[in-house]
Amino acid sequence: MNADLAALLYLVSGVLFILALRGLSSPETSRQGNNFGMAGMAIAIGTTLWLVSPDVTTWGIILAAIVIGGGVGAYIARSIKMTAMPQLVAAFHSLVGLAAVAVAAAAFYAPESFHIASDENVGAYLIRTPIHMQSLIELSLGAAIGAVTFTGSVIAFAKLNGNMSGAPILLPARHIINIAIGLAIVALIVMMIQAHGTVEWHFWALAILSLLIGVLLIIPIGGADMPVVVSMLNSYSGWAAAALGFTLENVALIITGALVGSSGAILSYIMCKAMNRSFISVILGGFGAADGATAASTGVQRAYKAGSADDAAFIMRNASKVIIVPGYGMASAQAQHSVREMADMLKKEGVDVKYAIHPVAGRMPGHMNVLLAEANVPYDEVFELEDINNEFSTADVAYVIGANDVTNPLAKTDPQSPIFGMPILDVEKAKTVLFVKRSMGGVGYAGVDNELFYRDNTMMLLGDAKKMTDEIVKGL
Amino acid sequence: MEAVDPFIFYLAIFVLAIFVGYYVVWSVTPALHTPLMAVTNAISSVIIVGALIAAAASAMTEGGWVAKGAGGLAAGLAAVNIFGGFLVTQRMLAMYKKKEKK
Numbered sequence: 001m002n003a004d005l006a007a008l009l010y011l012v013s014g015v016l017f018i019l020a021l022r023g024l025s026s027p028e029t030s031r032q033g034n035n036f037g038m039a040g041m042a043i044a045i046g047t048t049l050w051l052v053s054p055d056v057t058t059w060g061i062i063l064a065a066i067v068i069g070g071g072v073g074a075y076i077a078r079s080i081k082m083t084a085m086p087q088l089v090a091a092f093h094s095l096v097g098l099a100a101v102a103v104a105a106a107a108f109y110a111p112e113s114f115h116i117a118s119d120e121n122v123g124a125y126l127i128r129t130p131i132h133m134q135s136l137i138e139l140s141l142g143a144a145i146g147a148v149t150f151t152g153s154v155i156a157f158a159k160l161n162g163n164m165s166g167a168p169i170l171l172p173a174r175h176i177i178n179i180a181i182g183l184a185i186v187a188l189i190v191m192m193i194q195a196h197g198t199v200e201w202h203f204w205a206l207a208i209l210s211l212l213i214g215v216l217l218i219i220p221i222g223g224a225d226m227p228v229v230v231s232m233l234n235s236y237s238g239w240a241a242a243a244l245g246f247t248l249e250n251v252a253l254i255i256t257g258a259l260v261g262s263s264g265a266i267l268s269y270i271m272c273k274a275m276n277r278s279f280i281s282v283i284l285g286g287f288g289a290a291d292g293a294t295a296a297s298t299g300v301q302r303a304y305k306a307g308s309a310d311d312a313a314f315i316m317r318n319a320s321k322v323i324i325v326p327g328y329g330m331a332s333a334q335a336q337h338s339v340r341e342m343a344d345m346l347k348k349e350g351v352d353v354k355y356a357i358h359p360v361a362g363r364m365p366g367h368m369n370v371l372l373a374e375a376n377v378p379y380d381e382v383f384e385l386e387d388i389n390n391e392f393s394t395a396d397v398a399y400v401i402g403a404n405d406v407t408n409p410l411a412k413t414d415p416q417s418p419i420f421g422m423p424i425l426d427v428e429k430a431k432t433v434l435f436v437k438r439s440m441g442g443v444g445y446a447g448v449d450n451e452l453f454y455r456d457n458t459m460m461l462l463g464d465a466k467k468m469t470d471e472i473v474k475g476l
Numbered sequence: 477m478e479a480v481d482p483f484i485f486y487l488a489i490f491v492l493a494i495f496v497g498y499y500v501v502w503s504v505t506p507a508l509h510t511p512l513m514a515v516t517n518a519i520s521s522v523i524i525v526g527a528l529i530a531a532a533a534s535a536m537t538e539g540g541w542v543a544k545g546a547g548g549l550a551a552g553l554a555a556v557n558i559f560g561g562f563l564v565t566q567r568m569l570a571m572y573k574k575k576e577k578k
Contacts, residue, residue: 030511031570034562037515053532074563099553102547102553103526103547105546109546110540112534114529238520242490251486257520366506370511370568378574380574384507
């Protein structure tokens with residue numbers, strides 16, 4: 001009876017998680033959705049505690065874990081800067097991955113607690129029956145995917161947080177190494193099944209190889225491909241949870257795993273499409289490292305028009321429509337508040353101000369939207385690529401701040417270019433393009449020079465994104 | 477008729493949930509993709525269910541303490557994610573505001 005009721009409660013919690021995601025279809029319903037999510041989690045935890053009825057020692061362990069973990073989590077959530085959201089999400093993914101490995105290890109060592117094996121009285125002896133084959137496959141998959149998620153996310157975190165260079169690290173023969181490790185993992189699962197899960201080193205070897213492959217998979221991927229990587233790791237953490245959901249025969253875990261898995265997969269797909277790259281080519285890595293060297297070395301400086309903050313202020317004040325195009329540079333310079341201030345001043349002058357966001361702007365899906373929301377920019381002034389792209393031709397000014405490759409017209413005209421075919425924001429159609437950039441030297445992530453810099457209607461504003469915007473505000 | 481392995485039922489739930497996820501996630505507005513990642517991250521910490529079961533493993537059995545330790549560790553990690561994930565999502569969502577009517 002208890003088991004049936006518990007299963008129903010887990011189902012309720014799974015449905016609440018679906019509603020939590022459903023709420024995100026619009027900002028108005030999203031806050032309620034998040035509450036559904038919290039309710040679902042509370043039900044799942046409460047049900048489990050009721051079901052296992054912990055003894056005193058267990059209560060001690062559980063309460064200590066939840067108080068310490070929850071305290072750390074709540075502190076981080078309150079204090080984290082919005083610009084650091086990509087690395088925070090990567091760090092959170094790594095925790096889910098590691099938790100999955102730990103749960104799989106526990107299931108391997110104490111299978112009877114998970115009802116995947118049982119102790120039987122045979123004569124005078126208590127004999128442990130072997131773990132069911134199916135459960136062994138599920139838990140080893142959970143451990144392997146969890147381990148890949150863990151180390152992969154740690155590397156992604158280090159790259160996003162700047163602890164590690166964002167440049168791709170390319171090992172020679174890396175594809176062969178990865179395939180060999182992959183085969184070794186499969187072989188270990190087979191060995192584990194043949195030994196009925198009684199040999200401990202099988203499990204640990206599997207975990208260590210999976211940890212290693214997580215590192216090897218992510219190090220060759222460069223900084224600006226991180227939106228894809230973060231989404232992909234999001235997806236993996238879901239599949240790891242789902243695999244363990246089968247081991248535990250737990251509906252809440254299975255539903256959640258499937259939701260998170262498909263969510264991450266869809267986000268990866270959207271990101272890849274926005275860069276016109278195949279998922280496989282992102283994962284194989286090394287973008288921009290080989291091609292970029294040649295593109296950058298043809299460095300004859302071409303003529304461009306440079307302007308000052310006062311020029312920019314003058315042009316914008318006399319405009320009737322300004323579209324702001326933010327990119328990663330705005331995030332790294334923490335310029336979002338200055339940008340909002342500038343937009344406010346312009347609006348007072350009667351200028352129509354809108355924001356245009358490319359799907360891969362920033363380091364994770366939706367990164368720019370969060371930053372603008374943080375700076376109190378109303379979300380109905382912020383538009384996605386498809387919704388605003390044909391408005392550039394009617395705009396007087398496109399203010400590009402910290403974006404580069406996503407505005408490069410070469411993506412439409414030069415089939416030789418590595419970014420050819422990538423959908424771009426048509427900023428060059430605006431009457432004037434004000435392009436804020438630190439210096440003329442650097443190229444964008446793709447290692448391609450931006451044709452836009454040398455157009456007659458482009459004025460380069462060279463300097464730090466935040467300082468430049470602040471000066472424009474003064475000029476207004 | 478022979479009984480169907482319960483695994484098949486779980487598999488059915490899994491497959492259907494993937495489809496539900498597919499349609500639900502496509503309807504998420506791109507402006508909320510960052511909160512989407514944060515909240516999926518928080519809900520995937522429902523893996524804490526497994527951690528609690530592990531922590532409650534009998535200390536008398538062989539490997540019991542390994543399971544308890546691993547369970548405690550996993551519960552702690554998942555708790556970071558649950559509190560961190562939901563609270564940071566809440567914080568982000570509170571920032572999305574509409575234009576003030578004048």
